[in-house]
Amino acid sequence: MRAEWEREYVDYAMAGMERLKRLAYTLCGDVHHASDLVQGTLVRLYERWPRVRGVEHVDAYVHKMLLRQFLAERRRPWSRIRLGATVPETPAPERADDDRPILVAALRRLPPRQRAVLVLRFLYDLPVGEVAAMLGCGEGTVKSQTSRGLATMRRLMDADQPILRS
Numbered sequence: 001m002r003a004e005w006e007r008e009y010v011d012y013a014m015a016g017m018e019r020l021k022r023l024a025y026t027l028c029g030d031v032h033h034a035s036d037l038v039q040g041t042l043v044r045l046y047e048r049w050p051r052v053r054g055v056e057h058v059d060a061y062v063h064k065m066l067l068r069q070f071l072a073e074r075r076r077p078w079s080r081i082r083l084g085a086t087v088p089e090t091p092a093p094e095r096a097d098d099d100r101p102i103l104v105a106a107l108r109r110l111p112p113r114q115r116a117v118l119v120l121r122f123l124y125d126l127p128v129g130e131v132a133a134m135l136g137c138g139e140g141t142v143k144s145q146t147s148r149g150l151a152t153m154r155r156l157m158d159a160d161q162p163i164l165r166s
Contacts, residue, residue: 005049005050005053006049008049008053009045009046009049009053012058013042013045013046016059016062017038017042019059020038020041020042020062020063020066021034021035021038023063023066023067023119023124024037024038024041024066024070026119026123027066027067027070027112027115027116027119028070029104029107029108037066037069037070037073038066040069041062041065041066041069044065044069045062045065060130060134063134064133064134067116067120067134067135068136070112070116071112071113071116071135074112075112102157103153103157106152106153106156106157107119107153109152109156110149110152110153113135113145114145114146114148114149114152115149116135117131117135117142117145117146117149118146118149118150118153120134121142121146128142128143128146
């Protein structure tokens, strides 16, 4: 029996790996940290797989696990420690008319919860109710976090100082 669910787990993990990496990268903005988040989520998923495999919406369950791991890590004091003598330079945008680097830089400056809400609402196009269920909060909280996050994004993008250096 164990060999059967291990095979199911491996099949699921291999099929969803890229999707999880994209979500993790969108949340944290760093390829290496995103890989760590995905790896941690998949380890936790493996431990719970015998119970999780019977869940109706496994993808939603795993996305929720990843999101909660991201938010939990952001609360820990070590997440604010930056190693190195100097801050690495952010590469310049490839095209002058491409706003993506500016959006990503502004998104990185948001608090983790607001960032998670905006990513889930607008990049993953999830309704307010699903985002609230994933974050374990009320729909009003999701709406207020969306409003505050968008206001902060607007302020950051309209600021005179370049946010790409932050």
